[in-house]
Amino acid sequence: xxxxxxxxxxxxxxxxxxxxxxxxxxxxxxxxxxxxxxxxxxxxxxxxxxxxxxxxxxxxxxxxxxxxxxxxxxxxxxxxxxxxxxxxxxxxxxxxxxxxxxxxxxxxxxxxxxxxxxxxxxxxxxxxxxxxxxxxxxxxxxxxxxxxxxxxxxxxx
Numbered sequence: 693x694x695x696x697x698x699x700x701x702x703x704x705x706x707x708x709x710x711x712x713x714x715x716x717x718x719x720x721x722x723x724x725x726x727x728x729x730x731x732x733x734x735x736x737x738x739x740x741x742x743x744x745x746x747x748x749x750x751x752x753x754x755x756x757x758x759x760x761x762x763x764x765x766x767x768x769x770x771x772x773x774x775x776x777x778x779x780x781x782x783x784x785x786x787x788x789x790x791x792x793x794x795x796x797x798x799x800x801x802x803x804x805x806x807x808x809x810x811x812x813x814x815x816x817x818x819x820x821x822x823x824x825x826x827x828x829x830x831x832x833x834x835x836x837x838x839x840x841x842x843x844x845x846x847x848x849x
Contacts, residue, residue: 698769701760705757706836709757712754716821720815724811728811735802740803743803758784761777771838
């Protein structure tokens with residue numbers, strides 16, 4: 693992969709991660725806590741609609757993030773150290789494992805109707821993804837800031 697392609701992969705990874713980090717904070721602080729206010733009678737239909745619609749929003753971004761993370765591990769831009777690429781991959785793995793092992797099953801329980809225990813577990817375990825996406829966003833932001841600083845220094849007379 694050429695340096696321009698590696699740079700594009702980095703920019704797309706940064707954009708998808710920052711989008712997902714903002715979204716997960718909204719879900720964690722606003723959306724999931726309000727599940728218990730929907731009402732038990734209509735909750736199963738609400739949960740089904742939530743699951744279908746949120747997948748349309750997060751699915752493409754998560755796939756783009758995964759693809760560009762793999763590209764960063766395989767062929768890094770010069771300003772991305774190997775440890776950072778592997779850290780980004782490890783954080784992404786934590787997000788995907790948490791999603792499939794913890795949050796998806798809780799949505800499955802909630803899809804049958806509101807359940808206080810499943811709701812509490814969903815909110816509490818979702819902090820794993822919130823923390824991991826936040827760490828990815830901060831690491832990518834630091835890498836971008838460092839790269840811009842190095843480029844400014846190189847351009848200075």
